[in-house]
Amino acid sequence: MLKDWLRPYVRPLPQWSPVAIVPPSQIVVATLRWVGNSADVTTDHTVASLNPLMIATSFDAGQLPTLEYSDSATGKALGILRLVRADSIAAEEAAITLYHVKAGAHRCLGWPRRSWNAWLQNRSMLKNRASGHLNMEPAAAQHLMIAYLRPRPVVLVSVDAPGHRNIFPMDLIGPLERSGFFSLALRSTNVSQPIMREVRRVALSSMPASMKATVYKLSEHHKQPLANWDALPFPLRPSREFGIPAVAAALRVRELTIVHSQEIGLHTFFLCRIASDENWAEGDQLHHTAGFHQAYRHRQGMPFKEV
Ligand SMILES: Cc1cc2nc3c(=O)[nH]c(=O)nc-3n(C[C@H](O)[C@H](O)[C@H](O)COP(=O)(O)O)c2cc1C
Known part of the structure; x- marks a missing residue:
């Protein structure tokens, strides 16, 4: 030790x-x-x-x-x-x-x-x-x-298309406020990437920190689609306009319409418009920050709550 x-x-x-x-x-x-x-x-x-x-x-x-x-x-x-x-x-x-x-x-x-x-x-x-x-x-x-x-907030991205459904975590996301876009950077090897370019819509569930283990487990769906919405270990609720299954326990659910996508290196960069934005609950959201940032905050006596 x-x-x-x-x-x-x-x-x-x-x-x-x-x-x-x-x-x-x-x-x-x-x-x-x-x-x-x-x-x-x-x-x-x-x-x-x-x-x-x-x-x-x-x-x-x-x-x-x-x-x-x-x-x-x-x-x-x-x-x-x-x-x-x-x-x-x-x-x-x-x-x-x-x-x-x-x-x-x-x-x-x-x-x-x-x-x-x-x-x-x-x-x-x-x-x-x-x-x-x-x-x-x-x-x-x-x-x-x-x-x-x-610190970057973590969401689960839901994709629902005929013959394809999926839900996986992302944190390379965020608003580009002045232009009104919301962007996603997704590895081009992600199994849902071509479907997203085709159906041009997704739902983002802002995830409570308490669901960290569940969120991390879903990273396997970057590689394989979800067999069935019923297979998930938590309840779902349809998003407002598109009816895409979102996480019922999410703090906030946003629906995005994809207006542009292009490959940049190993990633596909999506520019989206927010079609709807609903606050479903208040509380701690799972975020990622740099380890040295948390170490700094510990030294200052004000660490972020760890999960
Ligand atoms: C919380 C979390 C957030 C992630 N965010 C993104 C993301 O924004 N973009 C992306 O392409 N992959 C994202 N991933 C996927 C990982 O980068 C990785 O591709 C996936 O976990 C598979 O890991 P492996 O390729 O090492 O097996 C995320 C994974 C987790 C657990």
Whole structure:
């Protein structure tokens, strides 16, 4: 058994911490900065793909903007990503800009623990490469953890089409507020991805933190469709307009109409419009944040509730 004081020196922090947060949360704010300008993009940026790691936002912030995450209560800068403009997507009357993440740094751990922890994490990722679970380079994974400084809510996505039904967890999702889109970044190998491009509608159930184990178990449905809605271990309730089976215990259910989809690296990036939005309950929603963010909050005496 490792002594508590020794643990941080030999074991990396987890890359992700599952935590319970009551939505909507503004605990961490995101600011996009570019020559002489800045914009609050807390609810207007999202991950568009993991490999390459790309960020999407409604703002065109020139060639080399930065994306900064800070604690809204204390103003403390938690981390920064350096972006390079890559492309834009025109959909309906709006435009979305895509940026490559070129560099990044966080300030959740002091030096030298920051570098040592990154080294331990990277070493462990490279070991897992052999088992085929590493789908991005360690440097990009470090940048992705910085993007998770703003805790990302977890939803279950329901797909219902003739001859195909499915429900699986996602957290690479989010509003692009200024343009009114809601985006999803889904690995193109997901078994429902071609069906979603065809039927162009899904329902998102915002998941209570208490259902973490059930949510994680459903990740197998990224690879195989659901045989039968009755096979699920929880009650369902039809979504308002489309009648898609959603989780009856969800905090909130949104129906999305997919208006644009394109492949970006290993992911399919969906731009959607919200067709309906219903609050079914209040309470803690399952979120993911970076392990070093939770470690920082522990040191400040204000950890997120762990689940
Ligand atoms: C809580 C949770 C959220 C996930 N969010 C996404 C997502 O947003 N996009 C995606 O393509 N896959 C998502 N996945 C799927 C995983 O990345 C992975 O593909 C899946 O769990 C299968 O794992 P494996 O390929 O390592 O076997 C999520 C999985 C979990 C458990």
